[in-house]
Amino acid sequence: xxxxxxxxxxxxVVPDFxxxxxxxxxxxxxxLKRLGVAERDLEDLAQQVFLQxxxxxxxxxxxxxxxxxxFSFAYHAxxxxxxxxxxxxxxxxxxxxxxxxxxxxxxQLITRQELELAELALARVALERRAVLLLHEVEGHSVPEIAxxxxxxxxxxxxxxxxxxxxxxxxxxxxxxxxxxx
Amino acid sequence: xKPLETLxxxxxxxxxxxxxxxxxxxxxxxxxAAVAATTTAATMVQSSALSSSPVPLIAGFSNAKALAxxxxxxxxxxxxxxxxxxxxxxxxxxxxxxDRPVLQTSAVASPAEIAPRASTVSAPLAAxxxxxxxPASATSASLASQLSRERALLDLARASAARGEPAxxxxxxxxxxxxxxxxxxxxxxxxxxxxxxxxxxxxxxxxARAQAFRVAxxxxxxxxxxxxxxxxx
Numbered sequence: 001x002x003x004x005x006x007x008x009x010x011x012x013v014v015p016d017f018x019x020x021x022x023x024x025x026x027x028x029x030x031x032l033k034r035l036g037v038a039e040r041d042l043e044d045l046a047q048q049v050f051l052q053x054x055x056x057x058x059x060x061x062x063x064x065x066x067x068x069x070x071f072s073f074a075y076h077a078x079x080x081x082x083x084x085x086x087x088x089x090x091x092x093x094x095x096x097x098x099x100x101x102x103x104x105x106x107x108q109l110i111t112r113q114e115l116e117l118a119e120l121a122l123a124r125v126a127l128e129r130r131a132v133l134l135l136h137e138v139e140g141h142s143v144p145e146i147a148x149x150x151x152x153x154x155x156x157x158x159x160x161x162x163x164x165x166x167x168x169x170x171x172x173x174x175x176x177x178x179x180x181x182x
Numbered sequence: 183x184k185p186l187e188t189l190x191x192x193x194x195x196x197x198x199x200x201x202x203x204x205x206x207x208x209x210x211x212x213x214x215a216a217v218a219a220t221t222t223a224a225t226m227v228q229s230s231a232l233s234s235s236p237v238p239l240i241a242g243f244s245n246a247k248a249l250a251x252x253x254x255x256x257x258x259x260x261x262x263x264x265x266x267x268x269x270x271x272x273x274x275x276x277x278x279x280x281d282r283p284v285l286q287t288s289a290v291a292s293p294a295e296i297a298p299r300a301s302t303v304s305a306p307l308a309a310x311x312x313x314x315x316x317p318a319s320a321t322s323a324s325l326a327s328q329l330s331r332e333r334a335l336l337d338l339a340r341a342s343a344a345r346g347e348p349a350x351x352x353x354x355x356x357x358x359x360x361x362x363x364x365x366x367x368x369x370x371x372x373x374x375x376x377x378x379x380x381x382x383x384x385x386x387x388x389x390a391r392a393q394a395f396r397v398a399x400x401x402x403x404x405x406x407x408x409x410x411x412x413x414x415x
Contacts, residue, residue: 114191
């Protein structure tokens with residue numbers, strides 16, 4: 001039946017919502033998480049995001065990359081979420097200090113620790129700059145692409161990236177110092 | 183490793199929890215149906231408010247208020263309101279019938295009451311769906327309206343199932359199947375029909391149809407719901 005479906009019509013201009021949901025749910029989920037949404041609110045926010053995606057889908061230009069577009073919905077949802085003060089309080093709890101007591105220090109463990117540290121440091125970068133940092137450093141999108149998706153002037157996007165890198169590196173240094181690393 | 187390099191190694195994350203995905207999907211389906219119903223109802227109320235009273239009767243009684251009041255009346259009016267409304271606004275009968283069922287489900291309308299209304303719809307619906315009578319280029323508006331008609335039918339079926347009336351639910355899914363054999367919501371319809379068959383104790387039929395469902399929709403998010411209904415959690 002699926003084969004029949006594929007043969008039926010010409011290539012659709014608007015991507016299929018169900019397909020987007022199927023393939024991009026995890027992506028949106030993790031973006032929301034990294035943008036500071038508490039675990040217990042992730043489902044609500046993900047639902048909000050996909051509802052908006054569904055509404056805006058006819059406006060999506062299929063030549064554009066999908067993920068930065070999805071990211072912009074997640075970013076706005078996370079910003080609104082952060083604007084509620086009750087969530088701001090929660091955020092300090094979201095990224096707790098995790099002093100490592102494990103005696104093993106093999107390479108894999110170090111990598112895992114590094115990654116944990118990266119997530120924690122990321123959580124300390126201001127949201128508007130974190131969004132640019134995530135899209136550029138983690139996902140590898142170009143700055144002009146990011147500026148377009150987040151509807152930012154190009155210069156603003158560049159300056160946010162520069163500041164975000166600084167903030168992130170400072171956070172890493174501070175976290176390492178707290179852990180007694182060099 | 184330098185801090186920024188570690189950041190690059192983070193990647194976009196693992197698979198999100200499957201149960202969460204399933205829950206979000208179900209919630210989405212429900213709210214989309216609700217949004218579609220509300221939008222149509224609001225548009226309809228707005229158009230009737232604008233045509234009947236272009237000048238506010240009392241100073242400060244804004245259009246927004248009029249809309250809110252009209253919407254309130256619309257919501258509480260239930261079946262009686264619908265009957266009155268359709269009698270007074272003959273030209274809008276089709277819109278009323280198309281999206282009304284979502285609201286009807288909240289008022290405790292008896293199935294006998296729903297059935298003749300739904301059948302009133304079926305004639306224009308059948309004509310609209312018949313490919314031979316369809317113009318060659320279907321507009322997106324007509325597709326959207328087909329979708330809302332499909333939803334309306336399935337909402338009736340869902341409401342019947344929720345009321346513990348699987349026989350009526352099944353009947354309504356069959357009506358959907360007759361009118362929209364390849365409808366956009368066929369997947370939901372089949373899932374609902376399977377659960378209705380199972381509730382009626384017609385397990386052989388439910389199993390056969392579940393089997394066909396798995397073949398037709400191998401990646402369906404509704405499969406776990408069907409399985410848990412038939413084989414327990």
